[in-house]
Amino acid sequence: MIDTMTQYEPIIGLEIHAELMTNSKMFCSCQVVDSVQAEPNTAVCPVCLGMPGMLPVINRRAVEYAMRVALALNCAVQQHNIFARKNYFYPDLPKAYQLTQYELPIGLRGWLDIELEDGSTKRIRVRRVHMEEDTGKLTHLDRTAVAAEEGTLVDYNRSGVPLLEIVSEPDIHSGEEARAYAMKIRQILRYLGVNAGDLEKGVFRVEPNISIRPIGTTAFGKRTELKNLNSFKSLADGTAFEIARQTEVLNSGGQVVQETRGWHDTKRITFSQRSKEEAEDYRYFPEPDLPPLAISDAWIAAVKAALPELPDAKVQRYQADYGLSAYDARVLTEEKAVAEWFETAVSLSPSSPDPKTIANWIINNLFSLMNEHKQSIDAIRVTPAGLAELLELVERRAINNNTAKEVLAAMFTSGQSAPAIVQAQGLAQVSDEGAITAVIERTLDAHPDNVAAYLGGKERLIGFFVGQVMREMRGKADPAVVNRLLAAALAARK
Ligand SMILES: [Zn+2]
Known part of the structure; x- marks a missing residue:
């Protein structure tokens, strides 16, 4: 069966969203709080709630953190930066648009070397690194929940938290490579002190887009994007599952549908969530309330000089x-x-x-x-x-x-x-030769048969004698001294 089927090559690109560990939010002075522990909607203001007339201000520290990441990932830092409005309508986004960098991101064309399980390394290209703001958090209550209520709760504490999106080129070809790449990115972000790296809390989120194509062809297949991956294992397993699923779809004569799929962590399967928006659906346009962000040579040099090893x-x-x-x-x-x-x-x-x-x-x-x-x-x-x-x-x-x-x-x-x-505890090592010799002699006297066997050529019995002496001395004897004196004592009995 298998050898009559087409062999496919998986093509995988990763989008990583990392919240930046600044004190305040991306465009207002609200504090960045723990999204799990803080009381909902306590770190909010008119700006991050999207009130009419509000004006955003860029967080300088967030820009510096983004530069650290861009430089650490070998990207060219763009000196002319524009924020754009990404328009979409969803309750986690009170402004009905997200401020993000679209055409002019802060970092372009970087790379990262990952280590594979066989010990080899592989270079993955980084397409872009851009700054944006996080959205609020929705909690869907269903009728099986303990609470009598049904509906959706909204917490805007996370709304406006500085977020970095790191987009790879589709250079990844397996779930294992995807995991190695994401883990390396997280490691670097933690070294840079810009992200806590906690997948469970959602401060570091990985979304692979996955397609397959017949080996030897160059056109990309239809791709699916995976969400809800809350561990590196889920990333590796979900990606592998999706490769296998798409292979089965194509081999049975079907078509892969371009869509967003969720990962079911207990069933270990992916499932369809929604069909994927195309870029034009977002009607990007430059944010009129923010001037272009100019980054000087001196600033780049200063950030570069301060990068940790x-x-x-x-x-x-x-x-x-x-x-x-x-x-x-x-x-x-x-x-x-x-x-x-x-x-x-x-x-x-x-x-x-x-x-x-x-x-x-x-x-x-x-x-x-x-x-x-x-x-x-x-x-x-x-x-x-x-x-x-x-x-x-x-x-x-x-x-x-x-x-x-x-x-x-x-x-x-x-x-x-x-x-x-x-x-x-009286653990000091005993090196006193008199004390050790006394124990050795007692031990040899107690085991005449073994002594005879040793002298008859069974030299590996030396281990037995060493063990007996060490036990007698509660493990505290100097092993080098024991070995030397024991050899001499045995030789003397020849
Ligand atoms: Zn705010």
Whole structure:
């Protein structure tokens, strides 16, 4: 069956909407509040409620944030910016138009490298980055709701919140690539400090448009746009579902309908929502109440100079300066707060332990404690200085590696320092050769058969003896000393 069917190539472009974390809204001085926690309609004024006669004023900080994003995504920053009215009639939009950038967006023609699961990288072009305002939030009550009411509730707290739209070129060819691209954009926005990245709260929204075409052809197929994707997994799964659905439609002789489709998160399917508007339906025209926004060379240069080190640059530097693997460097730079924690620990340990050891302790031990206790790096009680102090104890052989893991766990829950825990629990490593020798001799006396077998050539029994000695000494013996003295003691019994 399969090999007689046409093979299709998925063509995917992503639209990402990101709310900017400014103090005030895009065109008025209302505070930007948490859309979930704040009382509805408490952060509103005549401007963001669309009252007659209101006049918008552009938020300078929002423009600066948009420039940060445009520059970080390698876009050319446009110095002549125009806001336009996008007209449509819907209750979440009290003005009956949205202020947005249409013909002259702030950023054009950028790109972003994404990492794929096989370790390769792929460049995705960014078509444009433009500024606009968010709409209000509608809550539809249906008759099955606990409330007796039926209808729609409107909250205009979100109306007028600065919003950035980032539009990719259709360079993405699978759900996995879509996920990698969206996650990278979110990571960069968080590094830039302009967006919280919370998909659940809707401050970061991803909408893929998806079409397929027979491999070897160049014309685009009819595309569908996916909405309601509240996680990166839903983005990957929804996109994959849509590719499979369209393939089935075409293979059974049907036509793909250009439309907006929703993602059903529990059924894991897409469903038709509405037919897609064409651009001309919006009757865009320049906003007459706002002058063109001119951005000077000096302003662009200042924003560029203040950009933080971005993830890709950090990954390169960690490999070059610290000798980390690409994988470890990616893991440590995934979140800016983790990267900063790591760099602080490194800076507090000028010579030893080396950065590679610190990286291993974070990735192998600290992360599992964070997972176990469901705590982010900002919330944990272990400090970079605390880890450096712990590793210095290992380095000085005051404690061994296994004890250090226990100490770290105790630091994590108690917030105490490593030396305090070692002292209080009597965990200091025993390097005293007399004490260790005594235990070794007792152990060998207790296992004459194993000693005979070892001396007869079963050399892997050394592990058994080491284990017995370590257990006897409650794990505190210096393993290097144990190994050396044990070899000598066994040789003496030949
Ligand atoms: Zn307002």
